Amino acid sequence: MSETAFLQADSVTKAFKVRRKGEGFGMQTASLRAVDDVSLGIRQGEVFAIVGESGSGKTTLANLLARVTVPTEGRIVLDGDEISRSSGVDLRSLRRQIQIVFQDPGASLNPRQTVGEIIALPLKLAGMRGRRDRAERIAELLEAVHLPADFASRYPVSLSGGQKQRVNIARALALEPQALVLDEPTSALDVSVQARILALLMTLKKERALTYVIVTHNFGVVRAVADRVAVMYFGKVVEVGTVEQLMADPRHPYTKTLLSAIPVVRESERALIPQIEARDGELPSFIDPPRHCSFYSRCPARQPQCLERDHPPLVGLSQGREVSCHMVTGPA
Amino acid sequence: MPDSLSYAQVAAQAPVVSLNGLRIDFRTTDGVEQIIKDVTLRIDPGEIVGLVGESGCGKSVTAKLLLGILPMPPAVVKDGRIEMFGRNLATLSDAEREAMKKFVAYVPQDPSAVLNPSFTIASQMIDMIVWYESDRRLLTYFRKRHTRAIVARARDHAAHLLEKVYIADPEQVLRRYPIQLSGGMRQRVLLAMALSGSPQLMIADEPTTALDVTVQKRTIELLKDLVEREGLAGLYITHDLGVARDICARTYVMYAGMTVEDGPTGPLLDSPLHPYTRGLVEAIPSLEGGLPGAIPGQVPDYLAPPPGCRFAPRCPGASERCRSTPPRREAGTRRQVACWLYDGVHA
Amino acid sequence: MTVTALELVEQPEAAPARKTGFRRRFARFARNRLALGGAICLLALVAVAVLAPWIVPYPDDVADSLNFDAVLQPPSLAHPMGTDEVGRDVLTRVMAGAQWSLSMAAIVLAIAVTIGVPLGLCAGYYGGPLEQVLMRITDGFSAVPALVLALAITVLLGPSLVNAMIAIGFVWWRSFARIAHGQTLSKKQETYVTVAKSLGASDLHIMFREILPNISSPLLVSISLNAGYAVLTGTALSFLGAGARPPTPEWGQMVASGRNYLPDAWWASLFPGLAIFVTVVSFNLLGDGLRDYFSDE
Numbered sequence: 001m002s003e004t005a006f007l008q009a010d011s012v013t014k015a016f017k018v019r020r021k022g023e024g025f026g027m028q029t030a031s032l033r034a035v036d037d038v039s040l041g042i043r044q045g046e047v048f049a050i051v052g053e054s055g056s057g058k059t060t061l062a063n064l065l066a067r068v069t070v071p072t073e074g075r076i077v078l079d080g081d082e083i084s085r086s087s088g089v090d091l092r093s094l095r096r097q098i099q100i101v102f103q104d105p106g107a108s109l110n111p112r113q114t115v116g117e118i119i120a121l122p123l124k125l126a127g128m129r130g131r132r133d134r135a136e137r138i139a140e141l142l143e144a145v146h147l148p149a150d151f152a153s154r155y156p157v158s159l160s161g162g163q164k165q166r167v168n169i170a171r172a173l174a175l176e177p178q179a180l181v182l183d184e185p186t187s188a189l190d191v192s193v194q195a196r197i198l199a200l201l202m203t204l205k206k207e208r209a210l211t212y213v214i215v216t217h218n219f220g221v222v223r224a225v226a227d228r229v230a231v232m233y234f235g236k237v238v239e240v241g242t243v244e245q246l247m248a249d250p251r252h253p254y255t256k257t258l259l260s261a262i263p264v265v266r267e268s269e270r271a272l273i274p275q276i277e278a279r280d281g282e283l284p285s286f287i288d289p290p291r292h293c294s295f296y297s298r299c300p301a302r303q304p305q306c307l308e309r310d311h312p313p314l315v316g317l318s319q320g321r322e323v324s325c326h327m328v329t330g331p332a
Numbered sequence: 333m334p335d336s337l338s339y340a341q342v343a344a345q346a347p348v349v350s351l352n353g354l355r356i357d358f359r360t361t362d363g364v365e366q367i368i369k370d371v372t373l374r375i376d377p378g379e380i381v382g383l384v385g386e387s388g389c390g391k392s393v394t395a396k397l398l399l400g401i402l403p404m405p406p407a408v409v410k411d412g413r414i415e416m417f418g419r420n421l422a423t424l425s426d427a428e429r430e431a432m433k434k435f436v437a438y439v440p441q442d443p444s445a446v447l448n449p450s451f452t453i454a455s456q457m458i459d460m461i462v463w464y465e466s467d468r469r470l471l472t473y474f475r476k477r478h479t480r481a482i483v484a485r486a487r488d489h490a491a492h493l494l495e496k497v498y499i500a501d502p503e504q505v506l507r508r509y510p511i512q513l514s515g516g517m518r519q520r521v522l523l524a525m526a527l528s529g530s531p532q533l534m535i536a537d538e539p540t541t542a543l544d545v546t547v548q549k550r551t552i553e554l555l556k557d558l559v560e561r562e563g564l565a566g567l568y569i570t571h572d573l574g575v576a577r578d579i580c581a582r583t584y585v586m587y588a589g590m591t592v593e594d595g596p597t598g599p600l601l602d603s604p605l606h607p608y609t610r611g612l613v614e615a616i617p618s619l620e621g622g623l624p625g626a627i628p629g630q631v632p633d634y635l636a637p638p639p640g641c642r643f644a645p646r647c648p649g650a651s652e653r654c655r656s657t658p659p660r661r662e663a664g665t666r667r668q669v670a671c672w673l674y675d676g677v678h679a
Numbered sequence: 680m681t682v683t684a685l686e687l688v689e690q691p692e693a694a695p696a697r698k699t700g701f702r703r704r705f706a707r708f709a710r711n712r713l714a715l716g717g718a719i720c721l722l723a724l725v726a727v728a729v730l731a732p733w734i735v736p737y738p739d740d741v742a743d744s745l746n747f748d749a750v751l752q753p754p755s756l757a758h759p760m761g762t763d764e765v766g767r768d769v770l771t772r773v774m775a776g777a778q779w780s781l782s783m784a785a786i787v788l789a790i791a792v793t794i795g796v797p798l799g800l801c802a803g804y805y806g807g808p809l810e811q812v813l814m815r816i817t818d819g820f821s822a823v824p825a826l827v828l829a830l831a832i833t834v835l836l837g838p839s840l841v842n843a844m845i846a847i848g849f850v851w852w853r854s855f856a857r858i859a860h861g862q863t864l865s866k867k868q869e870t871y872v873t874v875a876k877s878l879g880a881s882d883l884h885i886m887f888r889e890i891l892p893n894i895s896s897p898l899l900v901s902i903s904l905n906a907g908y909a910v911l912t913g914t915a916l917s918f919l920g921a922g923a924r925p926p927t928p929e930w931g932q933m934v935a936s937g938r939n940y941l942p943d944a945w946w947a948s949l950f951p952g953l954a955i956f957v958t959v960v961s962f963n964l965l966g967d968g969l970r971d972y973f974s975d976e
Contacts, residue, residue, distance in 0.1 A: 028643035053544035053546065053547075054515075054544055055546065057363075067877075068873070068877045069673075078607035088879070091879045092879035094879055095877075095879060099375070102870050102871075102873065102874060106869045106872055107869060107870035107871065108874050109871055110871040110875075110892070110893070111893065112892035112893055112895075113892070121875065121880065124880055125878055125880060126669075150892060160630070166458040171874075188387040190509045190571065190610065191571060191573075191612060191615045192386060192612065192626060194615065195614075195615040195623070195624040195625060195627075196626040198617075198623060198624065199623055199626060202623060217545060218615060219619075220617035220618075220619070220624075221617060222624065223618070223621055224618075224621070224623055224624060225623070226335060248621070255363070257546055258545065258546065260546045260549075261546045262545065262574065263545075263548075263549075263552075263572060263574025263575045263577065264577065264580050264619075265573045265601055265613060266601060266602060267598060267601075267602050267617050268602075271620065272620065273619065275558045276715060278546055280550075283514070312861055332589065361706065361707070362703070363702070
């Protein structure tokens with residue numbers, strides 16, 4: 001986390017109240033920390049990836065960064081301004097700076113609205129009154145995402161997965177934001193379409209000097225487009241570094257496990273990933289998280305001391321790397 | 333219904349599945365969709381064969397055909413030979429075809445589509461085991477399902493099946509409801525259920541797509557182990573080439589209703605022959621970095637597909653010849669390609 | 680080998696060899712023969728209602744007219760549905776009555792939908808105490824049978840067709856409110872609603888421009904089914920004397936007047952009654968057909 005961070009998360013926590021049967025009678029309210037004390041700094045102009053499996057909290061973190069939800073603790077800072085609790089007018093003007101593309105391209109489009117109406121919404125909310133002005137802008141945006149102009153009168157049902165995603169991207173760019181948060185931008189798409197969307201995203205980034213935060217579980221995507229990456233597990237960040245650093249020398253045991261599980265397509269690439277097995281362990285309880293390292297139950301490199309100590313803090317190593325592991329950062 | 337296929341007859345047959353020049357049309361209100369143009373596929377006992385392709389290529393249709401659940405009024409088999417367990421399906425009676433279903437097990441993508449959230453795992457597994465024992469006769473099933481001794485025996489069998497899929501504490505899992513289990517565990521239960529009828533062929537349709545990548549790895553290892561131990565044959569349908577490489581000895585690549593290339597999975601992916609296979613492999617981001625390549629164009633409209641090779645409109649190597657359907661040719665060790673670029677190349 | 684994605688322009692989908700959207704949808708609806716029949720009947724009814732002033736055989740007979748020579752004549756070529764107790768042509772009055780019944784249904788539904796749908800939308804969207812209050816009010820209204828409540832209101836306001844329509848409208852909104860409420864609860868979880876919220880759209884926009892178009896299908900079905908019952912209730916009120924008064928050619932009223940002459944002059948009550956029957960059944964068939972049609976999507 002450096003001074004030059006453009007988009008920053010400061011000790012951000014997002015907790016959800018959960019009701020369940022407590023001891024004795026009645027329901028007990030417990031707190032589920034989907035994102036637990038996360039601090040990240042994203043630099044302007046970079047592509048920052050957030051990787052994790054289901055339950056890691058990556059989608060929640062994306063929503064926090066883009067101010068779709070509000071943090072329970074901590075704050076989100078964009079270009080020097082705290083945006084954690086913006087609402088109303090502030091929120092609308094915030095959308096000129098940062099936008100989000102949600103996970104399911106089809107579900108993100110209102111089936112009863114045409115593509116033109118869908119893209120027009122942010123324009124209308126920003127005060128663009130003239131219908132002709134909006135139509136012009138919509139045509140520009142469609143062209144930018146390589147869709148023909150007459151798509152404006154189409155309904156989402158007649159679009160393919162890749163085309164739907166392009167509409168989502170066009171809508172996100174309508175207000176010319178500086179940063180885009182993308183939640184699994186290619187996961188729902190066919191392989192050949194994924195490649196095209198990634199290429200489109202990188203072209204747009206270059207043309208418009210954008211900053212990307214990409215949430216994904218697909219390391220191939222990370223390798224293809226990301227500069228730096230944060231690995232999340234159980235609501236916490238366990239490792240941060242450049243993509244090269246992480247692939248060449250992953251430090252956290254979970255990162256190693258994640259990389260080793262990638263199904264390799266080309267034999268020549270097998271040497272690039274570590275060979276390591278996660279332990280078959282029970283996942284820690286979300287409601288009653290352990291004080292010690294949350295990866296302990298599945299960690300192939302664990303030691304007795306890992307059980308005795310608190311969850312390891314995220315410690316900065318050389319060259320901008322950060323790792324949260326007692327075995328790496330040394331004795332207490 | 334007579335079970336004219338005795339277990340002994342079935343077990344000795346090879347190949348398990350043989351599709352030759354399959355062509356299927358699908359009647360819709362808009363016209364006739366030519367969803368399967370030319371599928372040639374073969375599965376031998378003891379091997380897992382992959383069927384790889386993107387959405388809409390017809391792999392699910394092929395699977396449904398083998399499972400016997402492809403609705404035949406809208407779908408019509410126009411050409412080709414379908415053989416399962418050595419028998420030509422066209423020569424079988426309806427009853428015999430029904431009896432054959434017993435030997436084919438299905439592992440779907442989404443466990444929650446198969447597991448009823450309102451019943452325990454034990455209850456659902458016992459249902460399946462007793463059903464298979466009842467020779468698919470409804471009254472017999474009801475009688476057996478309420479006979480204490482039979483149910484107890486079925487429960488033991490269920491526990492045994494769960495052990496086969498490496499579930500450490502079968503009793504605990506049996507007592508639970510599907511919602512109490514993790515995704516990976518649910519998939520294992522599904523595998524155990526698929527084994528309950530002592531199948532000879534297992535058809536898995538993207539069974540690990542919804543799973544986390546670390547869980548996926550374990551599930552794949554389990555599948556491989558299972559197939560080997562039980563002496564099954566498997567058809568593994570997926571769009572993930574890396575998974576296919578991991579689990580399938582041989583793989584078929586499908587595009588727009590055609591099997592365009594097949595061969596041992598490793599060589600297939602390391603040196604693809606068909607332009608589509610090549611494009612597919614290049615579209616997967618390399619772990620060495622760089623943007624993946626893309627395949628231009630779109631999947632054809634099945635109502636009015638291009639004549640000849642269906643990939644031609646998108647193919648960088650297309651020519652006039654491609655207006656007629658390319659023949660399937662041998663191209664290397666146990667490899668085949670259906671492409672004019674390889675016409676004249678022999679093993 | 681592969682073309683760089685950067686050079687691509689997305690090709691529009693090849694001109695589909697499919698029928699255009701509307702024809703295709705109509706063809707799918709029309710497969711349900713009964714629904715189609717209902718729709719055609721209603722169209723005919725609307726045509727009659729609109730064109731009535733010009734096509735009735737005896738325009739004078741619509742309202743007041745006395746013709747002692749032709750009192751209570753059985754159906755004949757001159758009077759295919761016979762004449763009533765003051766000599767008016769029944770066919771004429773039945774055709775004219777279509778205007779009344781259909782406009783009554785339209786007004787009732789307009790009132791009911793205008794009250795019920797926004798109420799249900801707000802209850803579903805905001806939740807919390809507002810939802811509880813609104814839905815409990817709705818439940819309260821549901822406790823009383825529509826006819827009884829409408830009767831009470833018309834008696835209070837004074838018997839007339841207009842009052843009857845208002846009364847029924849006030850009673851009818853409950854089912855629309857319930858449908859809108861339930862549908863809103865499920866639709867507000869949809870991703871496109873989250874998108875609109877995150878863009879800063881107002882609650883009003885989200886309710887009426889994002890959610891409402893997506894719940895129109897069950898509402899349309901309900902409107903069609905309810906239209907039939909609205910007509911029925913209206914005619915019932917008139918039959919009871921709390922709605923239209925003579926000499927208005929309203930079907931319920933006609934059935935009531937003709938009742939005195941049963942069973943000899945059966946045509947005076949039967950034909951208006953038949954008209955009510957056909958109308959209500961047509962609305963029902965249409966509603967069922969719409970429900971089947973939408974549930975296939």
